[in-house]
Amino acid sequence: MKKLIVALTLFGLIAIVFAACGGGADSGSSSSASSGPAVHMDDTHFLPTSITIPKGSKLDLINDTGTAHIIxxxxWKDMSARPSIEPGAPKVDVQSVGSGTQTIGPFTTAGTFQLYCTVHPGMNLTVIVK
Ligand SMILES: [Cu+2]
Known part of the structure; x- marks a missing residue:
């Protein structure tokens, strides 16, 4: 009987330790999701139009006005759409409909990458990864 009590107590302690570890991991991942480089979008512009981010990071696109954009x-060059993807660029195809934030990337290669909104002529974004 005594052995059974010891065994149950040990099992309980192990369960508590595992639960504590799990909770710590959860709180760590949720706090890291909130911050990072960001670009805003109004009706027809990126703000700013150029941003420098560290290699390996993601980029938040924040739709401030709710206007639909397709990134x-x-x-855009001379008001003509020029689709292209640079070597090492993450493929981006984001439909931003309504206000909110969408995250693109990660940008894992250093370089200069062009993104544009296919809906709005002249709406260009340059992402410089260092
Ligand atoms: Cu747009």
Whole structure:
């Protein structure tokens, strides 16, 4: 009988230790999801139009006005859409409908990458990864 009590007590302690570890891991991951580099979008512009981010990071696109945007790899040149994707660029195809934040990346290669909104002529974003 005594052995059984000892065994149950040990089992209880182990369960508590595992539960504590699990809780710690959860709180760590949720706090890391909230911050990072960000670009805003109004009706027809990225703000700022160019951003430098550290290699390996993601980028938040924040739709401030709720205007629908479709963000892809490429650029507007002379008011013509020029789809293109640079070597090492993450493929981006984001439909931003309504206010809110969408995250692109990670950008794992150093370089200069062009993104644009296919809906709004001239709406270009340059992402410089260092
Ligand atoms: Cu747009």
């Amino acid at each position: 892809q790899n490429g650029t």
